[in-house]
Amino acid sequence: MNLRELPKVLDLEVLQDTFDDRPLSGAYTSDLLSDVMAHANDADVLITIQSHKNTVAVASLVGVGAILLSNNRPVPEEMIQAARDESIGIFRSRENQFVLSGRIYRILNAE
Numbered sequence: 001m002n003l004r005e006l007p008k009v010l011d012l013e014v015l016q017d018t019f020d021d022r023p024l025s026g027a028y029t030s031d032l033l034s035d036v037m038a039h040a041n042d043a044d045v046l047i048t049i050q051s052h053k054n055t056v057a058v059a060s061l062v063g064v065g066a067i068l069l070s071n072n073r074p075v076p077e078e079m080i081q082a083a084r085d086e087s088i089g090i091f092r093s094r095e096n097q098f099v100l101s102g103r104i105y106r107i108l109n110a111e
Contacts, residue, residue, distance in 0.1 A: 001107060003065050003089065006045060010103060012068065012091040016080050019089035022065055027104045029097050033058045040064055045091075047100050051075045056082040065089060070097045 004021040007014050028040035029047040033054060040046055042063030048055060051073040059067055066089035069075060075090065083090045093100055 003045065006066070007091055009107060010093065010100070012093050014089070015075055015092055016083040016090035018084050019065055019087050024108070026108065027101055029101045037062060045104070047097050049073050049097070051079055053079045053082040055079065056086055056088055059088050060086040066091060068093065068100060070095060070100055
């Protein structure tokens with residue numbers, strides 16, 4: 001699956017759509033940005049509730065192509081602009097992190 005397919009498959013709201021499409025092989029779910037820096041990789045989508053521009057900076061540092069915000073978190077314009085500047089997608093869902101992680105796992109590991 002490619003990153004651009006994720007919003008359709010999971011019925012996500014796309015808040016920032018200027019990003020490079022690339023293969024998606026996993027997701028990393030964390031709200032602790034230092035944990036994301038240590039463990040996420042560039043083939044992941046980051047699932048978090050952290051809706052601020054520092055999240056974008058961390059995603060850029062590790063090469064994550066998109067951030068998926070759970071629980072319908074409000075997103076400040078400065079985060080959207082930072083993501084646009086770094087070509088990182090921002091998606092949003094009403095679902096919680098557990099559900100989103102499970103759905104992505106199931107999709108990526110379907111046999």
